[in-house]
Amino acid sequence: MIGAGQVGTAVVAALHATHDVTVLDLDADRLSAVSYGFDVLSVQGSGTARSDLLRCGIRGTDLVIAATDRDETNIVAAMLARAVCVGKIVVRTRSPEYIEAWRGGHLDVDFVVSSEQETAQAVARAVGYPSAVQTDVFAEGRVELVEFVVDPTHAGGLVGATLAEARIPDESVVASIIRPDRVIIPTGSDRIEAGDRIVLIASPAAAREWAQRLSPAGAAIGEAVVFGAGETGVLIAATLARLGLGVRVIDRDEARARLVAERVPEVRVFHADATDTDFLAREAIGDVDAAICCTSDDGRDLLLALIARRIGVSTVLAVVGEPKLIPVFHDAGVTLALNEREVTAEEIVRFTHDPRISGFAMLENDRVEVVEFAIRPESALLGRPFRERPLDGAIVGAIVRGDRVLFPRGDDVLAIGDRAIILGDARRIRDLEQAL
Amino acid sequence: MSRRTAVDVRTTIRTTGSIVRWFSLTLAVPAVIAFAYGESTAPFIWTLVIGSAVGLTMERAGPHRDIGLREGFLVVALGWLLVAAVGALPYIFEGGDIERPIDAYFESMSGFTTTGASVMADIASHGRGILFWRSLTQWLGGMGIIVLALAVLPRLSGGGRALMERESPGPDFDKLVPRIRATAARLWVLYVGFTVLSITAFWISGAVGLEPKIGLYSAVTHAFAGMATGGFSPEPRSFEAFGATAHWIAVATMAVAGMNFALWYRGLFRSHRAFRRDDELRAYLWLIALSTAVLALILLLEDRHHLHDAIRHGAFQAVSTITTTGYASTDFAVWSSPALLLLLVLMFAGGCSGSTGGSIKVVRVLLAVRMLRRDVRTGVHPELISPIRLSGRVVDEAALRATIGFILLYVVVFIVGAIVLAADAAARGLPVTVEQALAASATSLGNVGPGFGDNGPMGSFAAYGDVGKSTMALLMWMGRLELLPALVLLSRSFWLR
Numbered sequence: 001m002i003g004a005g006q007v008g009t010a011v012v013a014a015l016h017a018t019h020d021v022t023v024l025d026l027d028a029d030r031l032s033a034v035s036y037g038f039d040v041l042s043v044q045g046s047g048t049a050r051s052d053l054l055r056c057g058i059r060g061t062d063l064v065i066a067a068t069d070r071d072e073t074n075i076v077a078a079m080l081a082r083a084v085c086v087g088k089i090v091v092r093t094r095s096p097e098y099i100e101a102w103r104g105g106h107l108d109v110d111f112v113v114s115s116e117q118e119t120a121q122a123v124a125r126a127v128g129y130p131s132a133v134q135t136d137v138f139a140e141g142r143v144e145l146v147e148f149v150v151d152p153t154h155a156g157g158l159v160g161a162t163l164a165e166a167r168i169p170d171e172s173v174v175a176s177i178i179r180p181d182r183v184i185i186p187t188g189s190d191r192i193e194a195g196d197r198i199v200l201i202a203s204p205a206a207a208r209e210w211a212q213r214l215s216p217a218g219a220a221i222g223e224a225v226v227f228g229a230g231e232t233g234v235l236i237a238a239t240l241a242r243l244g245l246g247v248r249v250i251d252r253d254e255a256r257a258r259l260v261a262e263r264v265p266e267v268r269v270f271h272a273d274a275t276d277t278d279f280l281a282r283e284a285i286g287d288v289d290a291a292i293c294c295t296s297d298d299g300r301d302l303l304l305a306l307i308a309r310r311i312g313v314s315t316v317l318a319v320v321g322e323p324k325l326i327p328v329f330h331d332a333g334v335t336l337a338l339n340e341r342e343v344t345a346e347e348i349v350r351f352t353h354d355p356r357i358s359g360f361a362m363l364e365n366d367r368v369e370v371v372e373f374a375i376r377p378e379s380a381l382l383g384r385p386f387r388e389r390p391l392d393g394a395i396v397g398a399i400v401r402g403d404r405v406l407f408p409r410g411d412d413v414l415a416i417g418d419r420a421i422i423l424g425d426a427r428r429i430r431d432l433e434q435a436l
Numbered sequence: 437m438s439r440r441t442a443v444d445v446r447t448t449i450r451t452t453g454s455i456v457r458w459f460s461l462t463l464a465v466p467a468v469i470a471f472a473y474g475e476s477t478a479p480f481i482w483t484l485v486i487g488s489a490v491g492l493t494m495e496r497a498g499p500h501r502d503i504g505l506r507e508g509f510l511v512v513a514l515g516w517l518l519v520a521a522v523g524a525l526p527y528i529f530e531g532g533d534i535e536r537p538i539d540a541y542f543e544s545m546s547g548f549t550t551t552g553a554s555v556m557a558d559i560a561s562h563g564r565g566i567l568f569w570r571s572l573t574q575w576l577g578g579m580g581i582i583v584l585a586l587a588v589l590p591r592l593s594g595g596g597r598a599l600m601e602r603e604s605p606g607p608d609f610d611k612l613v614p615r616i617r618a619t620a621a622r623l624w625v626l627y628v629g630f631t632v633l634s635i636t637a638f639w640i641s642g643a644v645g646l647e648p649k650i651g652l653y654s655a656v657t658h659a660f661a662g663m664a665t666g667g668f669s670p671e672p673r674s675f676e677a678f679g680a681t682a683h684w685i686a687v688a689t690m691a692v693a694g695m696n697f698a699l700w701y702r703g704l705f706r707s708h709r710a711f712r713r714d715d716e717l718r719a720y721l722w723l724i725a726l727s728t729a730v731l732a733l734i735l736l737l738e739d740r741h742h743l744h745d746a747i748r749h750g751a752f753q754a755v756s757t758i759t760t761t762g763y764a765s766t767d768f769a770v771w772s773s774p775a776l777l778l779l780l781v782l783m784f785a786g787g788c789s790g791s792t793g794g795s796i797k798v799v800r801v802l803l804a805v806r807m808l809r810r811d812v813r814t815g816v817h818p819e820l821i822s823p824i825r826l827s828g829r830v831v832d833e834a835a836l837r838a839t840i841g842f843i844l845l846y847v848v849v850f851i852v853g854a855i856v857l858a859a860d861a862a863a864r865g866l867p868v869t870v871e872q873a874l875a876a877s878a879t880s881l882g883n884v885g886p887g888f889g890d891n892g893p894m895g896s897f898a899a900y901g902d903v904g905k906s907t908m909a910l911l912m913w914m915g916r917l918e919l920l921p922a923l924v925l926l927s928r929s930f931w932l933r
Contacts, residue, residue, distance in 0.1 A: 254821070261821045262830040272819035279819060403709065 001040075002047035002077050003068030004030040007092055007115070009037075010345030011065060015352060016040050019063075022056045047077035058085050065348060067092040078109045090348055094231060100140060103372050111351045115344040120235040122343055123317055126336050127221050127290045128243040129211030138372060138421050141242050142405045143398045144207040145175075145370055145423075148214050150196045158213065164188030169209040171407045172202030175370075175397045175423040185395050185424065201370075201397025201421060203405065204242040221289040221315065222246060226267075227274045227304045228295030229256040232319055232340060234263060236292055241266040248288070250274045251295075274304055277311075286311035293334075294319035302332055309333045370397070375418040383413050394424025442932060446498025448510045455515045455585045456522060457491025460484050465572060466526070470565025479529030480565065487522040506930060512582055512603050513921045516913055519581055520545040523573050532562045538902050545909040547573030548581065549916035550792060552667025552762035552885030553908065555898045559672040564653065567670040571657035577916070578664025578693070578792035579627045586620040603917065623697050626704075627663065627792075634659035634689040638682065646681040658682075662689035665793045667762030667885040674764040674893050675752070683748055683765045687755050694720065694759030694787030715827045716788050716799040720758075723798065727754040727782055734775045757782040760794040762885020762893070769892025776871065776888055783878040784846075794883025794915050796846055803831060803839045845919055846881070853877035853911045860904035876900075880911035 001008050004025035012021055016038040023042045025031050035042040045052030047066060058064065064081040066074035071093045078091045088110040093099065095114065102112040117137070125132050129146060136145040150159065158166050163174055163186055176199040177184040177192060184190055192198060200210055222245060226237045229251035237260065241247045247267040251257040254271045261269040272279045280286065291308035293301040293316070301318050302325075308316045309332070318329050318337045329337035375382065386396065386408045399406040400419040406412060414420060460483070467480035503511060524544035527534040534540050539555045546553045547570055556562065576584065582603040613619055635655050642650030650658075654670070661668045671677040675686055692700075695717060702710040711717060732750030735741050741749060752765035757779050768779065785801060787793025806824045814820050823830045854877035861868035868876075868889070875887040876897070886893040897908065914922040924930050 250819075257821045258823065262823045265825065265828075268817075269821045270817070270819040271821050283817065283819075 002064070002066045002074070003092075004034045004042070005067070005069055006341035007067045007344050007348070008065075009034055010342055011067060011348050011352075012038055012040060014345065014349040019352075022061070024052065024056050025068075048073055048080070050080055053077070053080055054084070061085055062087040063090070063352060064088070065090045065092070065352075067344075067348065069094075071095055071098060075107070082108055090351060092344060092348070096235065103138070105374070111348075113344055113347045113351070115340045116232045116235045118343045118347050119232050119319055119338055119340045120239040122338055123236045123292055123319075123336075124239045124243060126317060127224055127292070127315065128208055128240060128245065129215075132211060135207075136370070137239075138370075139398070139400045139405060139419065141239065142203065143400070143421055144200075144202055144204050145397070145421075146200045146202065146207045146210070147178075148198050148200070148210065150192055150194055150198060150214060158192050159194050160191060162189050162191050166192070169202070169206040171405075172200055172206035172210060173395065173397045173407050175199045175201045175395050183425075185393060199423065201423065202407065205244045206407075208243045223288040224248075224290040224292065225250065225285055225288045225308075225313075226292045226294065227251075227301070227308075228293065229253070229260040229269070230294060230296050232296075233292075233294045234260050236294065236319075237267045238264045248283070248285070250285075275300075275307060277307070280307070280311055286313060288313055290315040290317065292317045292319070296321060298322055298325055302329060305329065305332050305334050370421065370423045373420050373422060375414050375416060375420060377416050379414070379416075381414050382416065385411055385413050393428040394422055397421045397423050443506045443510060443930070444501065444504065447501045447503060448507045448514065449494050449497040450500065451503055451507070451511045452514050452518060453491045453494025453497065455491075455511070455581065456518050457488050457495065458585060459519050459576075459581060460487025460491060460522060462572065462576060463487065463526070463569075466565045466569035469568045470563065473564045475563040475565045476530075477565070479526040480569070482529055483522060483525040486525060490518075490522065509921045509924050509930065512917060513925055515582060516548065516917065520548050520909075520913075523548060523569075526566060526569055530563065530566050532566065533557050538905050539898070542897070542905045542909050543570070544573065545912050546885070547666065547668060548577035549883050549912040550574050550577050550661075550664045550666035550760070550794065551880060551883040551912045551915075552661065553879060553887070553891075553912075554668065554885075554896050555905065557896055557898045559670065564670070567668075568653070568657060570668045571660040571666070571670070574664040574666025574668055575631065575660035576664075578666060579624055579697070583620045584624060586617060622701055626697055626701055630689075630692055631659055631663045634663055634685070634692075637685045637688075641681045641685060647678050649677060650682060658686065659689060662686055662761060662763065663693050663792065665690060665693045665759045665761040665787060665791070665883075667756070669763065672894070673767075676764065676766055676894070680748055683752050686763055686765075687751055690755045690759045690761045690763070691724065693761075694755070694791045694793045696788040696790035697792075698790045699788070713827050715825075716802060719802045720788050720798045723782075723785060724751075724755055724758060727758065727778065730778060731775060734772070734778075738772055740771075753779060754782065757884060758785050758793075759787045759791070760882050760884045762879070764886060764893030767892060767894045769886070769888055769890075769895065773871075776875075780871075780875055780878060780888075783875075783882045783884050786882060795881075796843060799826070800839050800843060802826070803836060804843055807836060807840065842919065845923070849911070849914060849919065850877050850881050853881060853907060856907045857900070857904050860901050860907070863903075864899075864901045866899055876908065877911065880908040881915040883912060883915050 001012055001021055001023045004023050008023065012023060012034060015021055021040040023031065023034050023040055024045055024047055026046055028044055031042040031044055034040060043056040045055060047068060058081055064085060064087060066077040068074055074091045074093060078089050081089055090111040091109050093112055093114045094116055096117050098107060099112050099114055099117060101107045102109060121135050125135050132146050132148055138145065174186055177186050177190060178197040200207060202210065224240050224245050224247050226233050226247065226249045229249050233249065237247050237249045241264060248270065249260050249267050250270045250272055252273045257269050257271040291313045293304045295301055298321050301320065305316050305318055316334050318334045320326055320329060320337050320339050323339040323342055326337045326339065396408050398421040399408055399414065401415065463480045463484040467477045470477045470480060520541065524540035527540035527543055528537060533556060534543060542555050580603045638650055638655035638659055639652055641647040642655060657670050675683060699710060699714055699717065728751040731754050732746040735746040735750055736743065749766050753768050756763045784796050786795025786797045789797050789799045803824065810822050810824060813822060824836060854873045857876050858868060858873035861873065872887060872889040872891060876891055879885060879887045890899065891897050
């Protein structure tokens with residue numbers, strides 16, 4: 001475990017009982033806190049120093065987790081570890097940029113997790129598709145993977161009909177139907193039944209359409225406001241905007257506000273103090289369906305949450321810096337309070353519990369994997385229309401072709417240079433890699 | 437108290453000398469043409485000798501040093517003035533109806549700045565050599581004489597950015613490749629390539645009998661002045677002399693020339709998506725389509741033409757004016773006021789940044805429109821932060837201020853120019869209307885060419901006095917260099933430390 005900060009500590013807390021853990025950190029105080037709290041070996045040193053890594057026995061480890069607060073430190077540590085150790089390597093990053101690099105195969109590690117992205121996804125699940133069990137994003141956020149439970153009481157006319165007959169939203173592919181006894185990679189003749197869990201690969205807008213069909217009427221959220229334009233706030237705003245929500249961001253720091261406005265053209269950004277009730281009234285902020293407080297100041301977040309409740313916002317979420325304060329937020333009427341580092345640690349632990357996974361998203365205890373492949377000129381699948389079902393035990397959920405994303409239908413074919421997002425049986429994925 | 441000037445005058449003179457000396461060599465081309473048609477080659481040979489001598493003398497002024505920001509301003513400003521002076525000599529030596537030096541200078545400046553305004557009262561009286569030279573000056577000035585010098589003269593590349601930035605039209609200048617010289621060379625190669633295409637198209641239309649009046653000479657001269665968005669034609673009646681085929685070829689040539697050449701390069705050689713992403717190009721094409729439609733409608737409603745001809749003349753004049761070329765497919769000076777006013781407004785649009793066109797440029801107009809829209813929005817939502825984007829990229833506020841400043845300055849210079857021209861005309865007892873004075877100022881500053889009334893595409897500016905002509909030449913120069921280099925020279929802070 002490289003880095004004994006909040007994420008590192010949370011991961012250690014979850015792992016120390018079942019694993020032999022060595023913690024490496026520069027800071028003696030943090031190390032002693034960890035070593036008093038848990039039965040682990042602590043080593044003082046730098047994750048970017050080869051000698052320090054070797055000193056804590058990195059050669060023999062099965063799993064290296066680089067989870068300091070600095071991206072570059074984590075990546076250098078991971079690169080050094082890769083050179084001497086055969087185990088799995090997990091990198092924590094703050095920038096979605098590195099996730100894209102990793103998915104593109106340009107970062108030789110086994111798993112990359114971004115605190116901001118995980119938090120944004122958690123918020124998106126809560127606000128964007130309340131009925132979703134799990135979500136993940138691909139292709140710079142243009143493709144969503146969403147898992148739903150089909151509730152029989154409001155299945156939106158999807159239950160019973162075959163997939164070929166059912167009116168499935170465009171830009172979406174039902175990639176998998178999960179029943180207690182088996183996982184189906186569906187064809188047009190399969191049916192969705194009540195109680196199924198279904199996995200969709202879809203554009204953000206189509207995923208939301210599914211969510212609205214599968215959730216109780218009136219629960220849809222159309223407008224959201226994000227208080228605070230930090231990195232997490234920006235990512236939350238961008239994620240929600242991609243889902244088709246009307247998003248407003250408010251920050252009292254002009255430079256930050258300007259930065260968001262420049263980076264996320266789809267959202268409306270205000271440079272204002274969100275505690276200014278005149279401003280809130282003028283812009284009718286009370287009419288939004290959801291408010292997300294993420295100013296990186298817990299006290300202010302709490303105040304904003306109270307104000308949001310007071311002016312009539314029904315769903316209030318908060319991103320909290322100190323996990324111990326989460327109950328206080330709940331008392332204040334906050335629907336969901338998240339801690340970034342805990343969310344990140346949970347994601348790392350989820351990966352750690354099954355180190356056999358090498359796919360980029362895992363569903364149903366490793367029975368199904370989702371991976372992203374680049375289609376090379378020698379691929380056996382080039383030019384074959386999907387209606388011939390060229391893949392056995394797998395389904396192409398989306399094709400990223402330059403600026404466009406296709407959600408393939410029977411007549412579409414794969415072309416050289418495409419990136420295909422494929423869901424398949426874990427055992428088959430290796431064969432697929434050969435075929436593609 | 438002695439204050440030394442902060443500008444390296446010797447290096448400036450030396451560099452300008454290099455440009456003049458090199459440029460003088462281009463006079464060999466009209467000399468060959470004149471020889472081929474059995475005309476006197478003396479005007480060109482003499483100019484070549486004089487130009488080279490002047491250039492060589494200037495080059496002895498000092499040691500070679502790299503050019504800084506200030507010298508860049510000065511070299512570009514002086515280079516254009518001096519090259520126009522050398523280029524004026526053949527008109528004087530030829531001894532046609534241009535006799536006075538100011539007339540020759542006007543014609544030469546109008547050529548190099550790709551304006552296309554003329555003081556030749558009787559074009560038919562001039563030889564083919566001099567008319568070829570007239571078109572060639574436009575072609576050389578179109579992509580820029582400094583850019584050309586940069587592409588050809590290796591020694592200039594030290595500080596080349598300072599030079600190229602001053603000359604390249606539009607608010608920002610971007611390198612295509614790491615080296616400035618290679619960038620300049622690529623732009624010129626593209627320019628030559630398009631010109632060859634245009635020549636071929638004109639020539640084929642003549643060879644297959646669609647345009648019986650077009651031979652190789654006509655094809656080359658019209659492609660030169662069209663590609664440069666210049667507008668000089670060896671035909672006294674401009675494009676009225678030709679038929680529909682030639683008109684459409686000219687429209688295509690001008691429209692291509694009015695696009696950003698850096699964008700052409702990226703779109704053709706890197707990814708064609710560059711075209712689709714470009715906001716300025718979209719605005720430019722919309723502007724052409726809309727103004728064509730409105731002009732055609734006016735021509736139809738006034739019963740001047742049938743549908744086909746109305747569209748053709750509408751498109752021709754719209755493209756010619758927007759790109760600041762100044763060719764005419766018909767004498768638009770006789771059109772009604774609504775059509776003329778529309779053309780006057782279009783004179784302020786100009787082509788895209790990085791094109792061979794003059795005037796304000798579509799991108800600046802586009803940015804100004806977006807700023808106005810933003811002001812309306814922030815009027816309702818005072819706390820709203822809404823950055824202005826261009827082709828998906830945020831434009832910083834300093835650049836926006838500079839854009840507004842430029843447009844304001846442009847309008848001020850235009851109005852002052854119009855007043856001076858009206859005063860000059862009044863002093864000489866010329867019957868110049870307000871509309872004409874405004875058009876004369878706009879057409880000079882925007883490097884368009886023809887004005888209204890007697891100054892129309894079939895007329896000339898010969899009747900104006902010395903003050904009027906020098907004012908127009910000055911406006912052309914300022915317009916081509918996009919005001920700033922010209923005005924900076926007048927500021928105290930430029931010359932002093």
